[in-house]
Amino acid sequence: MEPSTITVKKGKPEAIYDTFERKAGKDKLTTHYCPGCGHGRVHKLVAEALSDFGLTDKTIFISPVGCSVFAYYYMNTGNVQAPHGRAPAVGTGLCRVRPDSVVISYQGDGDLAAIGTAEIIHAANRGENMMVIFVNNAIYGMTGGQMAPTTMVGQKTQTTPRGRTVMNEGHPIRMAELISGLEAPVYVERCAVTDTKNIMKTRKAIRKAVQLQAEKKGFSFIEILSACPTGWKMTPKDSIKWIQDNLEPYFKLGTIKDVSAEREPMIKPVPTNDAEAIYSALGLQKGKTKASTDRAIGEKRIKIAGFGGQGALTAGVMLANAGMNDGLHVSWIPSYGPEMRGGTANCSVVISDRRIGSPVFESPNVLIAMNGPSLDAFEADVTAGGTIIVNSSIVERKVKRSDVKVICAPLTDLAADLGIKAAANSVAIGVYLGHEKVFERERIYDVLKTSLKKKEALALNIQAVDAGYAFAQGK
Amino acid sequence: MKKELIKGNEAVVKAAILAGCTHYFGYPITPASEIAQAAAHYLPLIGGTFVQAESEVAAINMVYGAASAGARVLTASSSPGMSLKQEGISYLAGAELPAVLVDVMRAGPGLGNIWPEQSDYNQMVKGGGHGDYKNIVLAPNCAQEMCDMTLEAFDLADKYRCTAVLLTDGSIGQTMEPVEFPDEFRPAPYKDWAVYGDAKTQKNLISSIYMSIDALQALNRRLQQKYAEIELKEQKWEDFMTDDAELVVVAYGITSRVAQNAIEELRAEGRKVGMLRPKTLFPFPKKRLAEIAQTAKVFLAAEMSAGQMIDDVKLAIECKRPVEFYGTCGGSIPTVEDIKNSIMAAYKKRIG
Structure with missing residues (x-):
């Protein structure tokens, strides 16, 4: 919308409260800003655009930390006040939850260009559907006139009492240029609320950004050079001249990036409330799992170990799953923390007829060692009277312990005989179940049926379980 | 529902979705990353949103924004990450915003290592950030409780308008155990104090700044009353x-x-x-x-x-x-x- 086509309304725009009831003190009619401060002008331009486009009630306005921390005194919109520098992150949360609203992050130079640098860069880089109003007055106002990242070289502030030096503080940061270097932002402009001509340009830029927001075209950034007569220790009149003489030559005014014509609106997802769809997405199945068993199996603490790719961890998950479906208590934990040793992939499985204590244990009563290093690492830990199943296809040495039951089974060879070497873990399960019937073999078949989609792989793995089972039974 | 053999960390995400959580904001860290990964997998399937934030600080502030807008929102991290989040947690308390956080504790101090420890007790139970505030802190000890306490945490957070934390550790998070998820899906409740970006909530303000000693004292009194009520009613x-x-x-x-x-x-x-x-x-x-x-x-x-x-x-x-x-x-x-x-x-x- 061009300025010439707008009907001029008298009085305050509806997006600014008539009286400022949230403001402390008796005076509810004037703002808390100092004479000559640019914030009031910028507030009014934003409010006017929202009012003219009929977007006041759809707007969520974020007040930052700094002099405009009280913007919510004035803006007749939904208001959220954010921690210092975090407004673009807060805005991200807001516009992801309310994609149909207009989200405005209003920030000063300390907030946006110092403590909140990461938040602004990444909100811009994600192309969040929000607009950012960046009021650059080259100083910290609220805290009493300290250096900002945009303070000019030579400018005296409370923390650069002899003037900013390049050696100590570096150069002033040009945020609009930095933001425009990113791919996602749709519109980046720098303006100044100085003279009438520039205020009108600011007005136009803000209206454009509001419109792009409503059209869901993504991230807009309007940097506005603005006076801080109090911080600068100048009269309002001199402040305007100081902007023109000092800030404008360094912070060039104008459109820095505008790709709005080529951008399509981005429609963000809306969460479903359809319970069926949600349960299906989560892969949850209706029905009941067998709650308990009356078989007394005691507590089996099974350590399964091998080198990566032998399927030791998967074998553990299969055993635990089958035990669960048979009404037993189960737990499975992969090698973790101090449990990790010897360069073997291993997991700890507990299958029990009663509530399980720790899923992590020191002494297994069953060890399935699928390679040599696994036997070396865990042989000594097995409880007396326990069982060690050794993959004799690979492990060359004998088990040293004489107080445990040892089953030497050629796991890899038995799997290879079936033409599926990768199923050595299924053979191992078969051997274990053939030795100790914690549950029927069929429970493993059931687990294989749900985890293996290919018929051939399923059939071969069932054969592998059977081969291991037969081996153990034949012993 | 049929039981599912599932890691505690993943159970948190499924439970959260069944509790009406639609948004997750987080930053990767071992041993909590599985929660983020599960959220990244499941939330888009239900039209929800997962955002990997640029930092823990940004993540907790995205949570602040999403909670302000009335969503049920989740984040998770591990000890060093929780230290970074403390600023945002204090603001959540000050603005009385509900959110659910999971801390999968690891060994510290400093970078420490990824092994389990329970040394975040003080930072999560006693406050951790600035000001007089508390989190509700739940301590699951199995995968089923990772599910159940996630559901409970969302309800408590909304009931008291406060942060609810699941304080757990790598071994509980990594262990697969049978979990029976609830039969009922509960969408997020309407929150009349939140900012929905509509005419009905246009007058609402989310803020933690108070401009008079009286007003700030009143907030602190209200918070302390809330914590006293929680102490009275919610001990488990x-x-x-x-x-x-x-x-x-x-x-x-x-x-x-x-x-x-x-x-x-x-x-x-x-x-x-x-x-x-x-x-x-x-x-x-x-x-x-x-x-x-x-x-x-x-x-x-x-x-x-x-x-x-x-x-x-x-x-x-x-x-x-x-x-x-x-x-x-x-x-x-x-x-x-x-x-x-x-x-x-x-x-x-x-x-x-």
Whole structure:
């Protein structure tokens, strides 16, 4: 919308409260800003655009930390006040939850260009559907006139009492240029609320950004050079001249990036409330799992170990799953923390007829060692009277312990005989179940049926379980 | 629902979605990353949103924004990440915003390592950020409780307009166990104080700044009343063989699982030992501990830290009984023998 086509309304725009009831003190009619401060002008331009486009009630306005921390005194919109520098992150949360609203992050130079640098860069880089109003007055106002990242070289502030030096503080940061270097932002402009001509340009830029927001075209950034007569220790009149003489030559005014014509609106997802769809997405199945068993199996603490790719961890998950479906208590934990040793992939499985204590244990009563290093690492830990199943296809040495039951089974060879070497873990399960019937073999078949989609792989793995089972039974 | 064998960390995400959580904002860190990964997988399937933030600080502030807008929102991290989030947590408390956080604790201080520890107790239970505030802190000790307490956390957070934290550790998060998820999906409730970006909530303000001493005092009074109400109503615990116990172990999380084994073995030897397992750390189960202190002769606080929860045990029983301590730092999970030995040492020292 061009300025010439707008009907001029008298009085305050509806997006600014008539009286400022949230403001402390008796005076509810004037703002808390100092004479000559640019914030009031910028507030009014934003409010006017929202009012003219009929977007006041759809707007969520974020007040930052700094002099405009009280913007919510004035803006007749939904208001959220954010921690210092975090407004673009807060805005991200807001516009992801309310994609149909207009989200405005209003920030000063300390907030946006110092403590909140990461938040602004990444909100811009994600192309969040929000607009950012960046009021650059080259100083910290609220805290009493300290250096900002945009303070000019030579400018005296409370923390650069002899003037900013390049050696100590570096150069002033040009945020609009930095933001425009990113791919996602749709519109980046720098303006100044100085003279009438520039205020009108600011007005136009803000209206454009509001419109792009409503059209869901993504991230807009309007940097506005603005006076801080109090911080600068100048009269309002001199402040305007100081902007023109000092800030404008360094912070060039104008459109820095505008790709709005080529951008399509981005429609963000809306969460479903359809319970069926949600349960299906989560892969949850209706029905009941067998709650308990009356078989007394005691507590089996099974350590399964091998080198990566032998399927030791998967074998553990299969055993635990089958035990669960048979009404037993189960737990499975992969090698973790101090449990990790010897360069073997291993997991700890507990299958029990009663509530399980720790899923992590020191002494297994069953060890399935699928390679040599696994036997070396865990042989000594097995409880007396326990069982060690050794993959004799690979492990060359004998088990040293004489107080445990040892089953030497050629796991890899038995799997290879079936033409599926990768199923050595299924053979191992078969051997274990053939030795100790914690549950029927069929429970493993059931687990294989749900985890293996290919018929051939399923059939071969069932054969592998059977081969291991037969081996153990034949012993 | 049929039971699913699932890691505790993943159970959190499924439970959150069934509790009406639609948004997750987080930053990767071991051993909590599975929560982010599960959120990244499942949330888009239901039209929800997962955003990997640029930092922990940004993530918690995205949570602040999403909570302001009325969503049920989740984030998770591990100890160093939770330290970074503390600024945002204080603001959430100040603005009285509900959110659910999961802390999968790891060993510290500093970068420490990814091994489990329980040394975030003070930073999560006592506050951690600036100002007088508290989180509701739940302490799951199995995958089923990772699910159940996630559901509960969303309800508590909304009920009291506060942050609710699941304080867990790598071993509980990584263990696969059977979980029965709820049969009912509960969409997020409408929150009349939130900013929805519509005419109805246009007058609402989310803020933690107060411009008069009176107003800030009023906020603090309201917060303290809220915490007092939570202390009164929300204490939860599990008694394990405490009835006739002369020695009562107090332990939570993975330590309570190991302690269970130790107690079972000592009971088999005829020792009168039991365990009081706090399921809520704030509020701490003071009522039950005070009752037990009337009959038990000695307590043993067992935790994977240099001694943090032990202070709350002493306060709960007003130091009327001796409180012995077992602690381990640096990432090692206590063995059953460790706990048995410390129980027997305390037993011999105090009971004979």
